Amino acid sequence: MSALLEIVGLEVAYGPSQVLFGIDLTIAEGEAATLLGRNGMGKTTTLRALCGLQPVRAGSIRFAGERIDGWRPDRIGRAGIALVPEGRQCFPNLTVDEHLLAFQANRRGVAGPWTPARVYELFPRLAERRKNLGNQLSGGEQQMLAIGRALVTNPRLLVLDEATEGLAPLIRDEIWACLDRLRGAGQSVLVVDKYVEKLIALADRHTIVERGRVVWAGSSAELDADHAIWHRYLGL
């Protein structure tokens, strides 16, 4: 089976300062993968480049058989990659309802797609705030909304950048459970987060970056077995 996402030798720079020096990452259809690393190592930058938000200096990104580096972000979005961005980035001038309505799509025609109603089921808290504008939500509510907003596009690949940041423990568990269910239903996911134990339980494969380079990649079992890696690269 060919990979859904295949990143090879990705290099990215912010102006003159290069931050990625050749990232390789592969995700198969239906797989959950993670990107791990300390603060400032280039996780977010990788995801931004993947979504077309940062120009790629060298390397290639293939998604569902097509070369997508160089595409405009909206085209990548429509091709089926949805991002839950770092820092939530909800729209201050759209209500909760509108966030979900505006981006609802089912381009692949999946059965039982995510709809606003299902998102409200997942996060009842949001339902209570449906008329609030994006900046009239608590931090955690915004995080829920950012996840919901990505879900209703019914993406082929869901990309979450620190999506549990600022969530209460109970809700965080909800998210893990939800991601688990999604994966069970064949959704491919790429996660950046700091709760390594949870991620080992959730994901199939892990990639650790350090200063813009991949320093370790392997399966959950391998990562679980070698706590020295945790200590060395993740500071645990």
Add this chain to the structure above:
Amino acid sequence: MAFHRSAPWQPVAALVALLALGALPPLLDAFEQSYYLGLATRMLIFALAASSLNLVLGFGGMVSLGHAAFLGIGAYVAAICHQAGIQQGLLVLPLAMAVAGLFALLVGAISLRTRGVYFIMITLAFAQMVYYLFVSASAWGGDDGLPIYERLQLGSFSLASDAALYYTALGALALAMFLFGRLAEARFGRTVQAIRENETRMEALGYPVFRYRLVCFALGGACAGLAGALLANQSGLASPSLLQWTQSGTLLVMVIIGGVGYLYGGVVGAIVLLGLEELLLSWFAHWHIVLGLLLLGIVLFAPKGVAALFGRSRD
């Protein structure tokens, strides 16, 4: 954006420019081009006015579209003093600054409650009010304006000759630029620049943001008032057209052309714009098209203004 900081060569360049400008009147005289002295004086005065706006806009981050009001008030103070027979510049010029500055204080006290475009428009509104008031004030000439037949005295030094006025304008500008330069690097300047960047954060650091902005706004207004008084003496007239919103727009354009937040942005902008006008005006009847295209070129290819092209005077 970072704090303003003079490049090491800047004071030297400024001094050289000052000396060159000081030599201008005799040079023009020698080549029988003394007409250009008037143009040069005008450039200096507008450089002062634009720099005062740059203080408010570039350093304080307050986009005021009513700056012409302060310029105009300064001009009218000079003309009204003339009408009343007061010719002593040592009295009139500070008075013009004081009146313009106080008015700016009032406008600022109300306007600074708003932000962004709302601020732009409320300052414009005040300028429009002043404009309409002067247009209908028949005691001060209304639409015809109030003429000044005789220029000021500075102590016993008369500004009647064009060279005298030129040196006065040059002195005022040089002094203002020196003071602005100091101010920008002193605590006050850093404070307003930081407020420009992030106002709530400054508030949360314990700064009474409103007060700093207001003082900055009033300082800008006072300097514009000085420029206005000089301008009225140069052109021999204080007229409501000085108060029109297009005049505020022109000042704004000068600052943007020159480079917002660059110490010499206002000066460069005033010289470039007035120079272009002078060049094009005599050359092509539809010169506005050319000017417009040039301005577009500046936006697209020198987005930080002309001053930014000369090395870094910031960051």
Add this chain to the structure above:
Amino acid sequence: ADQIKVGFVSTLSGPGAGLGVDIRDGFQLAMKQLNGKLGGLPAEVLVADDQQNPDVAKQATDKLLKKDKVDFMTGIVFSNLMLAVGPAVFQNQTFYISANAGPSQYAGEQCNPFFFNVAWQNDNLHEAVGKYVQDKGFKNVVIVTPNYPGGKDAVSGFKRYYKGQVSEEIYTKLGQLDYAAELAKVRAGKPDALFFFLPGGMGINFVKQFVAAGLSRDTQLFAPGFSADEDVIKAVGAPMMGMFNSSHWAHDMDNAENKRFVAAFEKEYGRLPSLYASQGYDAALMMDAAVRDVKGNVADKKALQKALEAKRFKSVRGDFKFNSNHYPVQNYYLRVIGKDAQGRVTNKTMGTIFTNHADAYVAQCKMK
């Protein structure tokens, strides 16, 4: 001198540009007919735009005076600009031949040997309307004008000759767009005549809205000539028909000079000349005659002044003479807007309101 230089500063951009352009075109037409010469000497006309801004006008004038050292100045349309440039021109002892602006200051106390007005004094056209409205026995008049000195002057000019009842003086904002509120007041006041002085686009807006409101049925509209000239007619068209106005000139005036001028202007520019164009044309003729009179010796200011005062040219408006304040003493006519023989909407001369009329300020002028 072996060459005559004329400085022409006028409003050539902005909303008021139409007037300046007409003056310029009239002036240039005369220059063309004079083969580019004034009084037989080759002449150069240096044109500058004042953007209807006193500061810019002052700047441009200074340049022409000091750099180009012109012999004559002309061109300014608006009084406030004239007042701004006047002092510098007079101080430089250069003759200003005004082809339009005729501020009362220069007619009265501040009259100056170097200032000549070849058009009229501002109040004259208002006075003529006032006289006519008075003579025709209108009983109840409303006046509409902007709230600035020019507007106040118009009112006093009109009232100098109209002695009946003015039921309302409405002062509007300078540059106002919509006159519905004023028109409602007019409707409520039921006047039999309405006199307005609204320069430029304001006048166009007003007339259009006046007609659309149906007020033209009961109220006769009056204006000074410059609110009802070709430029305004071109913008309003048929609704202007039937409006009365006053002028010292009209394109249908029956004299040889005028016929020649109108025909040549139409041929050259493809439109009817306005009164501004006629004034520009006359200004050139006046310079030409004076230079010829002094045999090109324009350096002799006294002689040149005498020559200018003597008025040795034939004006397209017919005969007139200069008063002691260098403003014209001339006839003022009543015009009405209607269709001419070719079906164009334009002004038609109806009769004479004043003959040899002078302005009200000449007594204050100490110049002899």
Add this chain to the structure above:
Amino acid sequence: MTDNLLEVAGLTRRFAAVEALKAVDFAVAAGEVHALIGPNGAGKTTFIHHLSGALLPDAGQIRFAGRDVTRLSMHERVRAGMARSYQITNVFLGLAALDNVALAVQGRPDAGSSFRFWRPVRREARLFDEAREFLAQVGLAAKAATLAGNLSHGEQRALELAMALATQPQLLLLDEPMAGTGPEESARMVELIEHLARHVTILLVEHDMDAVFRLADRISVLEGGELICTGTPDEVRNDAGVRRAYLGDHL
């Protein structure tokens, strides 16, 4: 209690349909680390906003160091000795890290007025020396010259804290200081806060329970705008209501 540094009585606030705070009574004793926890949307940030002066209450009173500060403006409260860090990073991105902190030092009442027009700040060595110390405290000494905008997320959070510290508050309001920091930084942040706690009173809002239970002397739980419990970490951990509403199986 008389040695309460902060006392809040009956604090109430509505946003249109949402009653975000319902007559909250609350106190922080001088010298303690007091954690405020609760589900998302419980009103914690809103509460902090009221303390810092970013929002004004519909009803209720806030007393700080024996003084009524309910109606004081933000900067007046900072000057009275309350400083905050933001939930969403809020630093001067265009300035070097050192300049960020120096601004905070300069804003302090004891640093003198900022209405000074003449002397370049550059020459005020004291400001920068102090700023460097604060940077060192949060482990950013090496990054002093880096533009804040070029710091990573975690580094920016640390900078944020250094700025709050530099105002030398009596009470430090921390809204989710661990948010977005990796495990290593989190651990350092916890150490840092422990260290700070020796000098200043801290009110901490945080969802990282490891950190909360390690740091807090007392914990208050907010839910739906109401204070449902206040007590020692052990009391809170064993409170059934808190477990149901917030903690779940954690800890």
Add this chain to the structure above:
Amino acid sequence: MTQLVLEQALNGLQFGLMLFLLAAGLTLVFGIMDCINLAHGSLYMVGAYFVAAAAQAADSFWLGLGAGVAGTAGLGLLLELTLFRQLYRRDHLSQVLATFALILIANEAVRLIWGPAPLMLNPPEALAGPVEIGGFFYPAYRLLIIGCGLAVAALLYLLVAKSRVGMWVRAGAANREITEALGINVRALFTAVFVFGAALCALAGGLLGPLLAVQVGMGESVLILAFVVIIIGGIGSIRGALVGALIVGAVDTLGRALLPTLLSAVLPADAASTLGPALASILIYLLMAGILFFRPQGLFPARA
């Protein structure tokens, strides 16, 4: 008397809706795309000229209006593709400078093409005169403007506040990157909005042409009024623009109708006749300053 009051009320409404027609496009481009377009007034002017020229050529007002609106939309497209596209991401000051330059160019280009004299644009014959409503006469054409204003208001409200396209536009305005990452082609969307705004400008220019002078510089005086309207209403809010326009219309009309009379009742005639008109002309600016003093974000802030 009641008739006069009624008529003035209608005048206020009509003036307000006229301002709304102008402000609508401005608030779209400005509030939603966060682009200060000083050249909005120039598009209005060019639109009016297109309509007037086309109406003269076709000898029909309605044909002229259609052609003029289409032509201006085309010009808008051209401008967006070549210039504005680059401006959205720039700061407000660059936008001010660039669009100020456009004003200069537009004014001069129009003068080059059509000459300095104003152009004629008359209402269609059927609407030229007054009609009788409830015992008094009112210009038919002004009723048309009232109708158009209300229709445009309704259309815009549905489009911006209720449609998905409206949501995308607002989202794109607030955070372009994320909106794009969610699959929306913000670039094309903004182009469409800008073109639509230009068409609205031409509609306003064409509809107001028969009432106002079609001349060079007509855009600038109107621009300020339109800005006042959207500022009072709250930038980016269609509802705000409508309410702001109606308030400005009413206050300005009432001020002009009543102030001089009121003042002459309390002040000596001389002072009243000087002060009255002066006060009336600054009334809307006073109003704006007053409203902003109490509500610094305007009446209906689009973003809290």
